[in-house]
Amino acid sequence: xxxxxxxxxxxxxxxxxxxxxxxxxxxxxxxxxxxxxxxxxxxxxxxxxxxxxxxxxxxxxxxxxxxxxxxxxxxxxxxxxxxxxxxxxxxxxxxxxxxxxxxxxxxxxxxxxxxxxxxxxxxxxxxxxxxxxxxxxxxxxxxxxxxxxxxxxxxxxxxx
Numbered sequence: 008x009x010x011x012x013x014x015x016x017x018x019x020x021x022x023x024x025x026x027x028x029x030x031x032x033x034x035x036x037x038x039x040x041x042x043x044x045x046x047x048x049x050x051x052x053x054x055x056x057x058x059x060x061x062x063x064x065x066x067x068x069x070x071x072x073x074x075x076x077x078x079x080x081x082x083x084x085x086x087x088x089x090x091x092x093x094x095x096x097x098x099x100x101x102x103x104x105x106x107x108x109x110x111x112x113x114x115x116x117x118x119x120x121x122x123x124x125x126x127x128x129x130x131x132x133x134x135x136x137x138x139x140x141x142x143x144x145x146x147x148x149x150x151x152x153x154x155x156x157x158x159x160x161x162x163x164x165x166x167x
Contacts, residue, residue, distance in 0.1 A: 017085025027073030043083035054140035057113035106144035
C-alpha cells in the first residue's frame with residue numbers, strides 16, 4: 008500500500024510516495040535513479056546493495072522502504088563532494104580495487120562505515136569487516152590495501 012516517506016538521502020531531503028514494503032534497493036535504483044547500489048543476490052548475503060542508514064551499513068535489498076522514514080541514507084553517489092571523490096574512493100581507484108566493479112560500491116560503503124567507527128583499523132579488522140562481501144574477480148587483497156591506504160590518509164599520514 009502506498010505511503011508517503013520522508014528521509015534524508017545523500018544530504019538532501021526526499022519525500023516520495025511508495026509501497027512501504029518495497030525494498031529500499033528498488034526505491035533507490037528505480038524511483039530515484041541511483042544505480043550505484045547494485046542488485047546481487049537479493050538475499051542480503053553478497054553485499055553489493057550495501058548503503059548506510061544513520062551511519063550503519065545495511066543490505067538495502069533486505070530493508071523495507073518504510074524503515075528509512077525520518078532517517079539518513081547514504082549511497083555511493085553521496086560520497087563524492089563537489090565533483091571530487093572521497094579519500095576512500097580515491098584509494099579504491101589508486102589500488103585498482105575493482106575489476107568488473109559490481110561489488111565495489113557495497114565494499115566502499117561497508118568500508119566507509121568501518122572507518123567512521125574505527126579510523127585506525129588493523130588489517131585483520133578490515134578483513135573481518137569486509138568478510139561478508141563477495142567479489143568474483145578476486146580483488147579482496149587490493150580492497151584491503153585501499154582501505155588501509157584511506158585509513159592512513161585519515162590519520163593525516165602521507166599515503167604510498
